[in-house]
Amino acid sequence: MHPFVRRAPWLAVLAAVAQVSCSDFTECAxxxxxxxxxxxxxxxxxxxxxxxxxxxxxxxxxxxxxxxxxxxxxxxxxxxxxxxxxxxxxxxxxxxxxxxxxxxxxxxxxxxxxxxxxxxxxxxxxxxxxxxxxxxxxxxxxxxxxxxxxxxxxxxxxxxxxxxxxxxxxxGGTPSRVLGFSAIQLSYDAPADSLDLEDLVASGTLTEPPEGRFTVPGNDVERASLGYLHANCGHCHNQQRPESDGPRCYEPRNSLDFRLRVDRLGALEETPAWRSGKDDDFEPGRPDDSKMIQRISKREAGWSMPLLGTEKVDADGVALLRRWISEMKR
Structure with missing residues (x-):
């Protein structure tokens, strides 16, 4: 049998933060x-x-x-x-x-x-x-x-x-518990050797197949930014987190919602990210004054975002979101 090894230091720090700020996070079971x-x-x-x-x-x-x-x-x-x-x-x-x-x-x-x-x-x-x-x-x-x-x-x-x-x-942050394999994430021309939404519909794999793909609104920068927030932030920051009969597991309690939803793709202004983050987490036209940019541009335990799974700043992601906010109009 292989020996168990100790938890990574950033997890230990996060657990300590949880003890002093239990309204925001707690350890997983x-x-x-x-x-x-x-x-x-x-x-x-x-x-x-x-x-x-x-x-x-x-x-x-x-x-x-x-x-x-x-x-x-x-x-x-x-x-x-x-x-x-x-x-x-x-x-x-x-x-x-x-x-x-x-x-x-x-x-x-x-x-x-x-x-x-x-x-x-x-x-x-x-x-x-x-x-x-x-x-x-x-x-x-x-x-x-x-x-x-x-x-x-x-x-x-x-x-x-x-x-x-x-x-x-x-x-644990979404009712599906599966991240990356979803209607929105598969609504594109995937590589030839990878499944996409059309493959699943054609194979009869979905109980209630959609009539077509789901398109994220906006121009290229806006779509990419909404998708980035969905994939990197939405599993924690969303307002449809499932109930749990056990301890909360890194569950932020705030009004932010960065998950894309199929019924809110008519326009940029309809998306949960825009409705919950504008003037709070990001300031249109002012990336340097936006909390989002400040927190994703650093790696400080218990404060920077994302809190889990990363120790290195995503420079390309920061540049993308800075451009989005810079071009954003009120």
């Missing part, structure tokens, strides 16, 4: 038996075919969200596998519900090193019945080992692997 029951090796999860650690199985499909999550420059690959004969419940087009047994994987490569592959599995019939763990790759690439406690600077890179419980600091 400990790893439960469900997550501990996941396979110990990535080779046992069904991602790869015939024992290969490079070729996905025939029933595993790649996907790429059109608005990616910043992960300190890591390169990522993602896959999904639905149980045979099942469909995704899309009665709520913003919050898809996945059949029991669904598995999603996300692989991280940092500085040319394949570091970890995360697994998210639907373990029961209820919306909250998900379990997760990260598999850290062995140095020879022969397999990856479940590491429920996370790992700092994995494989000699600056990449910190999250603990299994901390996965739901982000994934």
């Amino acid at each position: 400990p790893v439960d038996a469900a997550s501990a029951a996941l396979p110990e090796r990535l080779s046992g999860t069904g991602l790869f075919a015939d024992g290969s650690m490079t070729v996905p199985g025939a029933d595993v499909r790649a996907f790429t969200p059109q608005f990616p999550l910043w992960s300190d420059g890591a390169t990522k690959r993602r896959w999904i596998r639905l149980p045979a004969g099942t469909r995704i419940d899309t009665r709520d087009m913003d919050h898809w519900q996945f059949p029991e047994g669904t598995r999603l994987w996300k692989e991280f490569t940092r500085d040319g090193v394949r570091v970890e592959t995360r697994l998210l599995e639907k373990a029961g019939p209820r919306p909250e019945d998900w379990r997760a763990v990260a598999y850290v790759w062995l140095p020879d690439g022969s397999d990856a080992v479940a590491t429920p406690a996370g790992q700092r600077d994995a494989l000699g890179t600056p990449h910190d692997v999250p603990s299994a419980s901390d996965c739901f600091g982000c994934h």
